[in-house]
């Protein structure tokens with residue numbers, strides 16, 4: 332068994348946890364703070380079988396990994412035209428730091 336500790340952006344928490352739960356994974360959420368930037372983040376604790384670690388990583392990558400996403404802007408040179416009518420700009424989002432730890436034994440009482 333493994334314990335996966337995933338530090339994610341709090342904005343990505345809802346989608347990530349919902350997707351993990353939907354796939355049958357148990358998750359504990361901790362409200363945490365980065366020691367360097369002092370910004371709030373979220374740490375997920377996920378205990379799972381060794382064979383399912385890659386499935387968890389795939390979900391974390393999809394919902395919490397580094398990506399570019401469109402965000403509305405009111406002006407500036409970086410504006411691009413969006414067919415939906417709004418002025419949008421691509422901004423970096425997400426980011427996930429993962430630690431995977433061997434667990435000798437896990438029990439529930």
Ligand code: 2BA
Nearest residue numbers: 338339363364365366367368369370372426427428429430
């Ligand atoms: P990341 O490396 O993507 O780390 C994002 C957050 O993940 C960190 O927030 C921290 O909460 C956690 N984290 C990352 N690596 C960790 C580790 N080895 N052990 C425990 N927790 C870890 P922050 O500490 O606020 O860092 C925010 C960003 O600032 C980092 O992004 C990195 O780009 C930079 N950074 C952090 N510490 C640094 C340092 N000592 N020197 C230079 N840059 C640093």
